[in-house]
Amino acid sequence: MPDDVQWANIRPNSNLPVEIYAIIGQMxxxxxxxxxxxxxxxxALAGVDSAMGRTAIRAPRLSDRWTMIEDLAEQRGCTIDAxxxxxxIHDLARISDFRDYLAHGVFYRDASGNVYCRKVRGKWVPPSSNKPVKHAKVPAAYAVTVE
Incomplete structure (x- = not known):
């Protein structure tokens, strides 16, 4: 968020452009x-049906699912290029992070109608630093546009 925008003057806003809601939903x-x-x-690799799989395997994160696929494929004699x-795995982590950002971020609108999404958990590296800080202490917000 630009430095000249004061957080004290901006409140969360659920009245967003329809296009942004569509992107959030699609993601x-x-x-x-x-x-x-x-x-x-x-x-399929574990040799179980859906009911057994939901009970025994549960629902790990996307990157953990891929690791599980690699392990099961190896046990089945299949190879996956390293x-x-x-x-x-890197792409899955980025996809999950972006999904979480859209699903759990807090959306704001400034006086000019610009939309920002602010993360409220996790860590980030501010431009003025090279050290990660918690979002709870130093929030980061990113402009949201439809292009």
Whole structure:
């Protein structure tokens, strides 16, 4: 958020442009589809049906699901390229972080109508520092636009 915007003068705002709601909804739905696809791969590799899988395997994070897929594939004699796997795990973490940011961030509008989303948990590195700080202590907000 620009330095000239004072947090004290801005309140959370749920009256956002429809396009932003659409993006938030689309990201959450696509994330759940990705979770479901990885879940079915795990069940197939583990040799269990959906009911057994939901009971025994549960629902780990996306990156943990991929690690589970790698382990199960290895036990089945399948190989997964290490570089592909490393890149995929990195991408899954970024996708999950972005989904969490949209789903759990707090949206604000300034007097000019600009929309910002502020993270309220986790850590980040402010531009004026090279040390991570907690969002609860020093909040970070990012402009949200539809392009």
């Amino acid at each position: 959450i739905v696509l994330h759940s589809h990705l979770e479901e696809a990885l879940r079915h791969i795990i069940y 570089l592909t796997a490393e890149n995929f």
